[in-house]
Amino acid sequence: MDNLEEIRKEIDAVDAQMADLFARRMEQVRRVTAYKQAHGLGISDPAREDAVIRRGASRIADRDIREYYVNFEKQVISLSRDYQKRLMSGLRVAYSGVPGAFAYIAAIRMFPGAELLAYPDFAGAYRACETGEADVVVLPFENSYAGEVSTVTDLMFSGSLYVNQVIEVEAEQNLLGLPGTDKSQIRKVYSHPQALAQCAEYLRRNNLEAKEFSNTAMAAKKVAEKQDPTRAAIGTAEAAALYGLEVLEPRINTSRTNTTRFAAFSRMLRLDTENKRKMGKHFILMYTVKNEAGALAQTLNIIGAHNFNMCNLHSRPMKELLWNYYFFLELDGDVATDEGDSLMRELGPLCDRLKLVGSFYTH
């Protein structure tokens, strides 16, 4: 029979080692956070977390222990996320709109725990990050229904910031009312025209009258102020929480394809690559070409020669130059490769202005 004392001594020794390793791991987490802050990257990174757990599991031969180890790794990751959140609480994230609006949701999804700064318009939020008033700015740049957000596209071209992260936020519309309200009491519903349109079928079915507001968060605020149980708003769950309303019925929108892409802009461009990632990468280029026949085609030929698939190409007017246009391109692939380097080099002489706006993983 083994001596219990001795076994416990061994456990203490292992614990001492683990404490040391844990401190070392958290120190690296701190460094990761500093990096993410500088480049405007969010805390949550499901692909990386998944890879850590899978690799961890493969290290343990004993099947029973492996199961416990996976749990242990998950705990470690969750602690590291908490730590990052705390470290990032000093991060200032600008957005445009009011609390509860989609921009606000995108910002807290990307940067939980950060300090959010609201600005009345896109340009104001963008400039705040350029001047250093904010570390990151989160702005919508494309909607699956309406297409590009032209003001933001123009800022991308004229401004000095870079995109290192993009997330998609689906417009999930909920019926929001005063807490404890019975749904059948509702007569009139406030919301943004687009949200009302997405829920048109629900409104018709329940015989509800619609009233338009300039945004969904304002509508929720109005319902909260009125304290009239026959009034409800259509908006996000976040707006409900923010204005003390309750979600009376979730997901009442019939069209489920209205998704907005939000980009996190920061002052630094991130061009390093994580080799083992299997996730797709995209990058955004903006440029102007000489005003002559075939000039745009030459640039597209170069892109084709390097085998980058083009997801999106559109032109926007250059306001200061009448009837001159710049091009916005989103390309599928990694620009931080030899192929990408060559592409940028070869486009240079063919473009009057060329900007690599950002490079990011797609989800």
Add this chain to the structure above:
Amino acid sequence: MNMNFKRKLLIPKEIKEMYPISSEGALAKRNNDEQIAAIFTGGSDKLLLVIGPCSADREDAVIEYIGRLRTLQERVADKIVIVPRIYTNKPRTTGAGYKGMLHQPNPQAHADMLRGLISIRKLHMRAINETGFSCADEMLYPENHRFLDDVLSYVAVGARSVEDQQHRLTASGLDIPVGMKNPTGGDLSVMMNALRAAQGAHTFIYRNWEVESKGNPLAHAILRGYVDAHGISHPNYHYEDLSRLCDLYAKSDLVNPGVIVDTNHANSGKQYIEQIRIAKEILHSTRHNAGIRRLVKGMMIESYLEDGCQKPGEGVYGRSITDPCLGWEKTEHLVLDLAELWV
């Protein structure tokens, strides 16, 4: 005409801006040009070796090969001047098969001329910027010389092109040595006529411009062996052949008489190993005749990292996908031996 005008390609200025020569590279080319020109004008007694793979099939292997040549060049600097071959376009007798990096930057993919033009510029630019070698290429399409004129120190006009007027006229407008090969049938008068044309001044059309050339005094002969009416290869590197070429030069009014002997092709019957023996035999001939000693300026040798050749799909790094080449080990021995034998 049944040509489909697919797309307008870039002009040389644009591609040069994409892959410019560095200021060190430009300086290196000037020095290389002076050293090489001195060999042809008689100011230098060194042996010129135009050496490298039959075709430059991939950038990485070619750059590695040329990097090794750089070390070797330093070891034999008192006797030998090396000009690496970067052959980016290959003439094909029937038009079928691999036509070089210009047509197929990826040897297994379809032709892509835009990517090809950029790839060959990038490769030559890397060679000069990274190793200080301004290299040799075949002038198969005279109009394309403008894409590479600031990075090349030597061009050859091939056996199939040497009778072509545009090649001869373009050669007359270059400032670097142009080697004109004897035609595949072996008629030396064709080659001598090409040299007369290249050394004279002309007015002609080049890249849609009316141009005037001054004549190229550095144009010289290349003997590459020949194939007779029965398809049998015959060498023309022997003592008697070199002596005959001396006589032809003496009877002509050409300046800077000189020959580079191609040790492969019909001279070796493409038995690449024979290049070692042939190279040494040429040096032997130079020791027995002062005229031949003055005439022979150097050799053209096909060499790469690995011995022999392979089909394009086989994928061995550093092995020729066109004619068989000497591998690196044999190449290194040969160059060191030649440095010893060249007196």
